Amino acid sequence: MTAASRPPIVPASGEEPPGLYLHIPFCRSKCAYCSFNSYPCRQPPGHYLTALEKQLDFWSAHPWCRERTFATLFLGGGTPTIYGGRVLAALVGKCLSAFNFCEKPEITVEANPNAVTEQDLGELRQGGVNRLSLGVQAFSDPLLAAIGRTHTVAEAGAAIRAARRAGFANLNLDLIYGLPGQTLCDWQRTLDAALGFSPEHLACYELTIEEGTAFARELAAEALALPGEEEVVAMAAATGEAAARAGLARYEISNYARPGFACRHNCNYWQNGSYLGLGAGAASCLSGLRLKNLAAPARYSSLALAGLPPFAEAECLPLAARFRESVIMGLRLTAGLSFSCLRKRFGLTPPGYYGKILLELRAQGLIAVGRDSMRLTDKGLCLANQVLARLV
Numbered sequence: 001m002t003a004a005s006r007p008p009i010v011p012a013s014g015e016e017p018p019g020l021y022l023h024i025p026f027c028r029s030k031c032a033y034c035s036f037n038s039y040p041c042r043q044p045p046g047h048y049l050t051a052l053e054k055q056l057d058f059w060s061a062h063p064w065c066r067e068r069t070f071a072t073l074f075l076g077g078g079t080p081t082i083y084g085g086r087v088l089a090a091l092v093g094k095c096l097s098a099f100n101f102c103e104k105p106e107i108t109v110e111a112n113p114n115a116v117t118e119q120d121l122g123e124l125r126q127g128g129v130n131r132l133s134l135g136v137q138a139f140s141d142p143l144l145a146a147i148g149r150t151h152t153v154a155e156a157g158a159a160i161r162a163a164r165r166a167g168f169a170n171l172n173l174d175l176i177y178g179l180p181g182q183t184l185c186d187w188q189r190t191l192d193a194a195l196g197f198s199p200e201h202l203a204c205y206e207l208t209i210e211e212g213t214a215f216a217r218e219l220a221a222e223a224l225a226l227p228g229e230e231e232v233v234a235m236a237a238a239t240g241e242a243a244a245r246a247g248l249a250r251y252e253i254s255n256y257a258r259p260g261f262a263c264r265h266n267c268n269y270w271q272n273g274s275y276l277g278l279g280a281g282a283a284s285c286l287s288g289l290r291l292k293n294l295a296a297p298a299r300y301s302s303l304a305l306a307g308l309p310p311f312a313e314a315e316c317l318p319l320a321a322r323f324r325e326s327v328i329m330g331l332r333l334t335a336g337l338s339f340s341c342l343r344k345r346f347g348l349t350p351p352g353y354y355g356k357i358l359l360e361l362r363a364q365g366l367i368a369v370g371r372d373s374m375r376l377t378d379k380g381l382c383l384a385n386q387v388l389a390r391l392v
C-alpha cells in the first residue's frame with residue numbers, strides 16, 4: 001500500500017483500547033443456516049495466510065496502530081483451526097510481536113468440535129491463546145445433521161474435555177435455538193448438556209433465516225418446519241433461567257457469562273469502540289472511520305499480496321450516525337448506556353436526541369430510563385429487534 005492510498009485516520013478522543021480481529025474464511029463444509037463470509041474447502045490456501053501477514057505488517061506500522069495498545073485478539077471465521085494449531089499459534093505470535101498489546105490480552109480462537117485436535121489445542125495454549133469459542137450449536141445428533149453440521153454430540157463432548165485438558169480455563173460454547181423440528185424439550189436438553197460442562201461463557205442465538213442460505217431456499221420452497229413463535233419465546237426464557245441457575249449472568253441479548261468472563265473483545269464492539277479487522281470481508285472501525293475488506297478470499301489475497309488496499313468500502317460516519325449506532329449497540333448490553341459517557345463522546349444524549357420516541361418506548365415498558373442511564377427492560381430484551389429498529 002502506498003502512502004497516497006492510505007485511508008485517512010480521524011484523531012482519537014479518549015477512546016478505550018482497540019481490539020484486533022483476524023478472519024479465516026474457510027470451513028470444511030457450509031452449514032445450512034450460515035450467512036457468514038465462509039467458503040467450503042478441503043485444503044485452505046497457503047497464500048491467504050501470506051496475504052493476511054502482509055496486511056498485518058502494513059497495519060502494525062501504521063501510526064493509528066503504533067499509537068495504541070490493543071486489549072484483545074480474536075481469530076474468527078469460518079473455521080480458523082482449519083489451518084492447524086501450530087500455524088495459528090505462529091500467527092498469534094506474529095500479532096503479539098507486531099502490535100502493542102496490554103499486559104494480559106484476551107486471545108480467542110473459534111473452533112468447531114471436529115476441526116480441532118488435542119494437539120492443536122495444546123499448541124494454541126502454548127502460543128498464548130487463553131479463550132476458546134467452540135461452535136457446538138446443539139446436543140442432538142439428528143438436529144446437528146438437520147442444520148448441516150458435520151460433527152456429532154460425542155465429538156463436541158470430546159473437544160470440550162480436550163480443551164480443558166489443554167488448559168483452557170475460559171471456554172465459550174455457541175448454541176442455536178429455534179431450529180427446524182426442535183422442541184422446547186430438545187432445547188432444554190441441549191442447555192442442560194452444555195451447562196453440564198461448566199463453561200465460563202455461553203452464547204445462545206435464535207436461528208434467523210438469512211438470504212442466500214440453504215435454509216432460505218428451503219423456506220421459500222415451504223420445506224422448512226420451524227417451531228412456532230410461542231415455542232421460540234419459551235426457549236429464550238428457558239435459556240435465561242438455565243444460565244442463571246448455573247451461575248452465568250446475561251450481559252448481552254444472546255450472551256451469558258460467569259463473573260469476570262464476559263467477552264472483552266465483543267464488549268468493545270457493543271460499546272462501539274475501535275477495532276482493526278484483517279482478512280477477507282473483515283470490518284474495521286478506526287476512531288469512527290469504517291473500512292470493509294473485499295469478501296472474496298481470492299480477490300482479497302491478490303490485492304493484499306500486490307501491496308494494494310483490499311477495501312470494498314470506506315466511510316467516515318457523521319457524528320449523529322455514530323451516536324445512534326452507539327445507542328443501538330450499547331442497548332444490547334444488559335447494563336445499558338451511560339448518558340454522561342455519550343455526552344462526553346458525542347455531545348448528545350438519548351433523551352435530547354430521541355425525545356418523544358424514548359417516552360413512548362418507556363411508556364410501553366420496553367426501556368428503563370434512570371437519571372444518567374437507560375437500558376432495555378426484560379420485555380424490551382425479548383422484543384429487542386423492534387425496539388432497536390425505532391432508534392436507528
Ligand code: SF4
Nearest residue numbers: 027030031034038078
Ligand atoms: S462452521 Fe460456522 S462459519 Fe463455517 S459454515 Fe458452519 S456456521 Fe458457517
